[in-house]
Amino acid sequence: MSLRVYYDLMSQPSRAVYLFLKVANIPFESCTVKLRDGEHFEEAFTKINPFQKVPVIDDAGFKLTESVAILRYLVRSRNVADHWYSSDLQLQAKVDEYLEWQHLNTRLFCAMYFRHKFLEPMMFNRPVEEKKVARFQKEMEKCLEVIENIWLDHGKKDFITGPNISVADLLACCELEQPGMAGYDVFQKHPIIGAYRERVRKATEPHYEEAHKIVRIVTHKFLGVPRDSKL
Structure with missing residues (x-):
């Protein structure tokens, strides 16, 4: 599976991205990051996102942070219903x-x-x-x-x-x-x-x-x- 998603459902933007992926039926690999345990500050995750925040996606090597940017990218790169982010x-x-x-x-x-x-x-x-x-x-x-x-x-x-x-x-x-x-x-x-x-x-x-x-x-x-x- 090419799309990896790093998230924690305690995070509001993580929930928005996760919810969109589920509703739009976009396949992805779940990579949970436990914010409460400080996993976002660990070296392994910092290499993925130097901002040390979730959500993050890795789409076949293309990494992207920030929920708004992620949602826009997913809409443009996947076949989803137009109402999510209209082409108009x-x-x-x-x-x-x-x-x-x-x-x-x-x-x-x-x-x-x-x-x-x-x-x-x-x-x-x-x-x-x-x-x-x-x-x-x-x-x-x-x-x-x-x-x-x-x-x-x-x-x-x-x-x-x-x-x-x-x-x-x-x-x-x-x-x-x-x-x-x-x-x-x-x-x-x-x-x-x-x-x-x-x-x-x-x-x-x-x-x-x-x-x-x-x-x-x-x-x-x-x-x-x-x-x-x-x-």
């Missing part, structure tokens, strides 16, 4: 619009809330810095309002860029899942986003929950949410 230049540009916006919005604030509310206190056995958490929560909630009111047009749009699912929706939902492990249920607190997540889940069945199995396990273990709950 204007529709494609609308997907790109979200992909550029999300770096300093959905990705940044959902990740930083999770990191400071849950990840760092757990990993380093130290108390939560409540002021820092409150700051990131405030910014995250502003971002969630933008998603509801602008990207989803107050619930009038089915998906980020219109009536059809695209790679933008995979990246969005995988980021929106992350705060749940730190006790902030995005989908319950923001019903428009909750309904949107259900459409994405339905469009990617049965792979959505498979990609989020670690999220569900961690949420169950640390927050007491039933393991079979889809949050």
Whole structure:
């Protein structure tokens, strides 16, 4: 098998790439990298990705990092449905619009809330810095309002860029899942986003929950949410 994919399903961008590969039925060899054990800092992985991050792909010797670049490459190099990243230049540009916006919005604030509310206190056995958490929560909630009111047009749009699912929706939902492990249920607190997540889940069945199995396990273990709950 020519395509190797290095990932950890605790990583939001890893989940987006993994989910796309599964839904688009693209064969690949799974190469898991345990972030919690620091495997991404080991010499063997650093040779694969000097940035020491996941996901990474190795397509018959061609290595590529960064989830957005990976998704674009996979769409262009494999035979996948056009709705994922349309060949129509204007529709494609609308997907790109979200992909550029999300770096300093959905990705940044959902990740930083999770990191400071849950990840760092757990990993380093130290108390939560409540002021820092409150700051990131405030910014995250502003971002969630933008998603509801602008990207989803107050619930009038089915998906980020219109009536059809695209790679933008995979990246969005995988980021929106992350705060749940730190006790902030995005989908319950923001019903428009909750309904949107259900459409994405339905469009990617049965792979959505498979990609989020670690999220569900961690949420169950640390927050007491039933393991079979889809949050």
